[in-house]
Amino acid sequence: MSEANGTALDFDRVGMTYPDGTESLHVISFGLDTGEFVTVVGPSGCGKSTLLRLASGLLKETAGAVRVDRDRLGYVFQDATLLPWRTVQKNVELLAELHGQDRDARRRTAEEAIELVGLTGFERHHPKRLSGGMRMRVSLARSLTLDPSVFLFDEPFGALDEITRNRLNDEVLSLFATRGFAGLFITHNIFEAIYMSTRVLVMSARPGRIIADFDIPFGYPRADDLRFQPEFAQIGARVSEALRQAYE
Amino acid sequence: MSTEPIEALEAVPLITEDPDPVVAVHVESRSTASKVFARLRLLSAPAVVFAGFMGIWYLLSWRYLPTVLGRASPPEFLRSIILPYPHDVVNVAFLDATNLGDLLSGLWLDTRLSTFGLGISITIGLITAIAMSQARWIERSFYPYAVFLQTVPILALVPLIGLFLGFGFSARLIVVVIISLFPIITNTLFGLKSADQGLHDLFTLHTKSRWVRLRKLQLPNSMPAMFTGFQISAGLSVIGAIVGDFFFGRGEKGLGNLIDLYANRLRPEELWAAVFFSTALGLTVFMMFGWLRTRLTAHWHESGEPGS
Numbered sequence: 001m002s003e004a005n006g007t008a009l010d011f012d013r014v015g016m017t018y019p020d021g022t023e024s025l026h027v028i029s030f031g032l033d034t035g036e037f038v039t040v041v042g043p044s045g046c047g048k049s050t051l052l053r054l055a056s057g058l059l060k061e062t063a064g065a066v067r068v069d070r071d072r073l074g075y076v077f078q079d080a081t082l083l084p085w086r087t088v089q090k091n092v093e094l095l096a097e098l099h100g101q102d103r104d105a106r107r108r109t110a111e112e113a114i115e116l117v118g119l120t121g122f123e124r125h126h127p128k129r130l131s132g133g134m135r136m137r138v139s140l141a142r143s144l145t146l147d148p149s150v151f152l153f154d155e156p157f158g159a160l161d162e163i164t165r166n167r168l169n170d171e172v173l174s175l176f177a178t179r180g181f182a183g184l185f186i187t188h189n190i191f192e193a194i195y196m197s198t199r200v201l202v203m204s205a206r207p208g209r210i211i212a213d214f215d216i217p218f219g220y221p222r223a224d225d226l227r228f229q230p231e232f233a234q235i236g237a238r239v240s241e242a243l244r245q246a247y248e
Numbered sequence: 249m250s251t252e253p254i255e256a257l258e259a260v261p262l263i264t265e266d267p268d269p270v271v272a273v274h275v276e277s278r279s280t281a282s283k284v285f286a287r288l289r290l291l292s293a294p295a296v297v298f299a300g301f302m303g304i305w306y307l308l309s310w311r312y313l314p315t316v317l318g319r320a321s322p323p324e325f326l327r328s329i330i331l332p333y334p335h336d337v338v339n340v341a342f343l344d345a346t347n348l349g350d351l352l353s354g355l356w357l358d359t360r361l362s363t364f365g366l367g368i369s370i371t372i373g374l375i376t377a378i379a380m381s382q383a384r385w386i387e388r389s390f391y392p393y394a395v396f397l398q399t400v401p402i403l404a405l406v407p408l409i410g411l412f413l414g415f416g417f418s419a420r421l422i423v424v425v426i427i428s429l430f431p432i433i434t435n436t437l438f439g440l441k442s443a444d445q446g447l448h449d450l451f452t453l454h455t456k457s458r459w460v461r462l463r464k465l466q467l468p469n470s471m472p473a474m475f476t477g478f479q480i481s482a483g484l485s486v487i488g489a490i491v492g493d494f495f496f497g498r499g500e501k502g503l504g505n506l507i508d509l510y511a512n513r514l515r516p517e518e519l520w521a522a523v524f525f526s527t528a529l530g531l532t533v534f535m536m537f538g539w540l541r542t543r544l545t546a547h548w549h550e551s552g553e554p555g556s
C-alpha cells in the first residue's frame with residue numbers, strides 16, 4: 001500500500017468516529033496529485049461518503065490529518081441537489097454567485113459549463129422538467145464553474161441507467177483530460193471504477209480501511225471498447241476478489 | 249466512444265416545446281378545443297351541484313317545511329321565517345337599495361378588517377417564523393405562546409381586549425390577528441426548516457453567511473408552505489372579522505353586527521344575504537391566495553401544475 005504524499009489531497013492516518021460512537025473510518029492513508037483520478041470502491045456503509053465529507057471539510061476528522069487545497073473544490077453529490085425554483089442557468093450560476101462573482105462573469109462561465117455538459121438549449125428549464133441524467137449534468141456543470149483543482153464525486157451516477165452512466169463517465173473523463181484536476185471518485189461499480197481511474201482503492205466493511213490498491217495501466221483518452229479488453233477483465237477479476245474479501 | 253449529445257434521446261418524452269411544426273398545428277387546434285371541453289367539464293360538476301342544491305332548497309321551503317312543522321301554523325309565515333325562497337332573498341336583500349347599502353357597507357368594513365388583520369398577521373408571522381428558524385432557543389421560547397394564541401378561546405379574551413382597546417375597530421383587528429396568526433407561523437417555519445440536507449451542505453461548502461442561506465435557500469424553499477399558510481389564514485381572517493363584529497359592536501356595523509341584528513328582528517331574507525356575503529368574502533380571499541401560490545410555485549414545485 002503506497003503512502004504517497006499527494007499535493008492536491010492527502011489523508012494521513014485519518015480516523016473518523018461519529019459523536020454517537022459509530023467508528024466509520026479506521027486509519028486511512030493515501031494521497032492524490034493533480035492529474036490523478038482515484039476511485040474508491042467498498043461495501044455500502046463502509047465510510048465512502050464519510051471520506052468525501054472529510055475531504056470537503058463538511059466533517060472534521062477525529063484522528064490523523066486531512067490536507068486538501070479547498071480553494072477550488074468541486075463536489076458532486078449522489079443526488080443532483082439542484083434548487084428546484086431556479087432554472088438550469090441560474091442553478092449553474094449559483095456557486096459563482098455565492099463566491100461573489102459579478103453578474104456578467106458568472107453568466108459567461110455558466111454558459112460555457114452548460115455547453116460543456118451538452119445542455120445548451122435547456123437554460124430556461126426548471127429541474128422538475130429534466131430527466132435524472134440531465135439533472136446530474138446540471139450538477140456537474142455547476143461544479144465546473146469554479147474550475148476545480150480537486151474534484152470529489154460521491155456515487156454521482158449510481159441511480160442512472162447503464163447507457164446514460166457510460167456517457168456521463170466519458171464526459172467526466174474528457175473534462176479530466178482538458179481541465180487536469182485531481183479526481184476522487186466513489187462508486188460501488190467495479191467496472192466504472194476501473195474505466196475511470198488511474199488508481200482504484202478497495203475499502204473494507206465498517207470501520208473502513210483501505211485493503212487493496214490497484215494501479216490502472218491504461219492511458220487516456222479511453223474509449224468504450226476498453227471495457228471488452230482481456231486486460232480490463234483481468235483487473236476486474238482482481239478488484240472483484242479484493243472486494244469480496246472486504247465483505248468478510 | 250463518441251460523446252455526441254444524447255439530449256434527443258432524453259428530451260423527446262420530457263420536453264414538449266418545439267414539436268415538429270406540421271404536427272404542431274393539429275396538436276394546437278385539438279388541444280384548444282379539448283381545453284374548452286375540459287374547462288366546461290370542470291365547471292359543469294359544481295354547476296350541477298348548485299342546481300341540485302337550489303332545487304332542494306325550493307323543495308324544502310315550498311313543500312316540506314309547512315308540513316313538517318304542522319298544518320296548524322300558517323305555512324307562509326313559517327316558511328318566510330325559517331327558509332325563505334331564494335328569489336325572496338334576492339328581492340328583499342339585493343334589489344332593495346337600503347338593505348343592499350347596509351350589507352355592502354358591512355362587507356366593506358369586514359373586507360378592510362380582514363385585509364389589515366391578515367397583513368399584520370403575515371408581517372408578524374413571517375418575522376416570528378424566520379427568527380425561530382435561526383435559533384433553536386428562539387423557537388423553544390416563543391412557540392408555546394404561539395400555541396397559546398391558537399388555543400385560547402377568543403370569548404375568554406373579550407373583556408381584556410375591550411378593556412385595553414375599547415370596542416371599536418382596533419379591538420376587532422386584534423381578534424382577526426389572533427385567529428389568523430398561527431397557521432402562518434407554523435407553515436412558514438415548516439417550509440424554512442424543510443430544505444434538503446444536501447442543499448444545506450452545498451451552501452455550507454460555499455458560503456458562511458446565514459443571511460445568504462436564508463435568502464437563497466430557506467425562504468424560496470418555504471414558499472409553497474408559506475402560501476398554504478397565507479391561504480388558510482386568509483379564510484380565518486374573514487371568520488375573525490365576523491366574530492370580532494359580534495363581540496365589539498361599537499361604531500360601524502360589519503356583517504357580523506348585521507347578522508346579529510337581522511336574527512333578532514326576524515328578517516331572514518337579509519340574514520341569508522349577510523351569510524352569503526361573508527361566505528363570498530372568505531372564499532374570495534382564500535381563492536386569491538391559492539391562485540397566487542400556484543402562480544408563484546407551480547412551475548417548479550413537485551406538488552403540481554395548475555388545475556391538476
Ligand SMILES: Nc1ncnc2c1ncn2[C@@H]1O[C@H](COP(=O)(O)OP(=O)(O)O)[C@@H](O)[C@H]1O
Nearest residue numbers: 018020022024044045046047048049050051206
Ligand atoms: N451522522 C452520522 N452519525 C452516526 N453515524 C453515521 C453518520 N453518518 C454516517 N454514519 C455511519 O457511518 C457509516 C459510514 O457511512 P457512509 O460514509 O455514508 O457510508 P457509505 O457512503 O460507504 O455507504 C455507516 O455505517 C453510517 O451508518
Ligand SMILES: [Mg+2]
Nearest residue numbers: 048049050155
Ligand atoms: Mg454513500
